[in-house]
């Protein structure tokens with residue numbers, strides 16, 4: 457069976473360089489691909505009403521509700537690619553909204569009797585693709601996703617792909633992006 461590759465696209469700009477690099481990676485990964493383009497979705501924050509409804513559904517162990525569609529899709533993917541530009545030391549808020557929506561206890565994660573999280577996701581690997589205007593500090597973006605994936609979602613491997621210094625005078629952004637794409641194209645990933 458072909459592997460299911462989920463592309464979570466948190467890029468805002470139509471000329472996004474992060475998206476361009478991610479698409480080069482997706483081409484190498486192959487498989488059956490599904491894209492979630494966050495900018496085109498009507499993701500809602502967890503208001504009190506939504507939280508209550510969600511808690512009630514989780515208590516009933518009823519995960520068939522449409523409010524869990526994205527979480528089910530995330531849980532079932534074999535490989536996950538997140539593309540998110542480096543914004544304010546982190547990533548666009550829309551990606552946090554997505555994470556809040558998919559982090560459904562009982563679907564992507566559960567807690568053991570000792571209170572430790574145990575991941576329920578099927579994916580073997582999560583890729584995090586980003587580009588930064590200046591120097592990239594992974595602490596509040598890749599590092600966060602890495603911890604979530606490893607400790608809470610049960611995704612054993614994560615990898616960062618990053619092109620940085622793209623908006624700094626004297627740095628050739630097109631060339632830096634092309635270099636990153638060239639490196640991806642040389643890798644044996646299929």
Ligand SMILES: Cc1cc2nc3c(=O)[nH]c(=O)nc-3n(C[C@H](O)[C@H](O)[C@H](O)COP(=O)(O)O)c2cc1C
Nearest residue numbers: 469472473474541542543544545587588589590591
């Ligand atoms: C709202 C916003 C916040 C940004 N914050 C940072 C930042 O904290 N550090 C940095 O190096 N670049 C920052 N940048 C620059 C982007 O990281 C850079 O232009 C990136 O390549 C944009 O990705 P894209 O081409 O995929 O849109 C920011 C850009 C925007 C629009």
